[in-house]
Amino acid sequence: MTPRRRRRPVTLRRAGRLECAVMRIGSFTIEPAVVLAPMAGVTDKPFRQLCKRLGAGLAVSEMTTADPRLWHTAKSQRRADHAGEPDPVSVQIAGYDPRMLADAARYNVDLGAQIIDINMGCPAKKVCNVYSGSALLQDEDLVARILAAVVQAVDVPVTLKIRTGWNRENRNGVQIARIAEDAGIAALAVHGRTRADLYQGEAEYETIAAIRDAIRIPLIANGDIDSPHKAAQVLRQTGADAVMIGRAAQGRPWILREVAHFLETGEELAPPSPTEVRDILLGHLEHLYAFYGELPGVRIARKHLGWYAKDRPENAAFRNVVNGTDCALMQLRLTRDYFDGLAGRQALAA
Secondary structure, three states: OOOOOOOOOOEEEEOOEEEEOOEEEOOEEEOOOEEEOOOOOOOOHHHHHHHHHOOOOEEEOOOEEOOHHHOOOHHHHHHOOOOOOOOOOEEEEEOOOHHHHHHHHHHHHHOOOOEEEEEEOOOOHHHHOOOOHHHHHHOHHHHHHHHHHHHHHOOOOEEEEEEOOOOOOOOOHHHHHHHHHHHOOOEEEEEOOOOOOOOOOOOOOHHHHHHHHHOOOOEEEEOOOOOHHHHHHHHHHHOOOEEEEOHHHOOOOOHHHHHHHHHHHOOOOOOOOHHHHHHHHHHHHHHHHHHHOHHHHHHHHHHHHHHHHOOOOOHHHHHHHHOOOOOHHHHHHHHHHHHHHHHHHHHHHO
16 A cells, blocks of 8 residues: 655745645635634524624534434524525534434535534533444444445535544554544544543644644644744644634634734734723624523523633632623623723723
């Protein structure tokens, strides 16, 4: 067998600048090559649209179930709403049965999905206990059957999200990556932890680099990327084509444009002012209310408000006040007042 040749790393140092190549998934150009990770309960339509406006070249939906018995629940119907969402629309599906996942892929394509992403990376017990998510990494034959079934079921690109293995003694990410390439997967995202690691400790990128050596399809590196400099480091270390950002975008969605700008120019953007953060957040809240309805939107907004206010002055007091109201207008007013106060104090200190 002819040895696989490593692709040229996409992040190069030229004249003091970092240049990140554009990534392609099927016919879609992902530019910038900065991807918002799928996160259950976080990457809903309002958050995806916000992150795309703030610099994400691709934003993957929170995972949707492959179980057809649940497709017509209110939650599933809302997750299937892609009206007005910028291209490309990437929908992540989760399950364990090849035929069921193939049907789910067709169903979501009919509803507007332009890319289907398969979840083999989620470490949550409730997902792994039903042999979905990263639990599938234990069974390479089943992985192959699932990938083949989904790729053959739809005419859109199919991508895959994995971890480096089931546990540290069984890091089989390279083997899974080769199976994915052979099955026709269009791009692979790898989180630099095993399922057993959950989100503990530090992500490791050596396995992602080994995967880069083993395959030729586009590769996306994920795990602990929380700054522009870290993104550049991970691209250099792994040779990946793009970075995927998850938890670092919670309460800080503008990290996506910061990373994209740094990779393109080698220069750091100034952090947004309290006034700009206020405007971003107020727009996000209004979209949540419109998408979910007032009361559910107010309640869903609370976690985002906590993330936005994290590490800012009077965070605890702000959260206590905002979490005490079920009124959208009051939530908006309290949020506006809080960030206006921060802007005023910043101006006095200048």
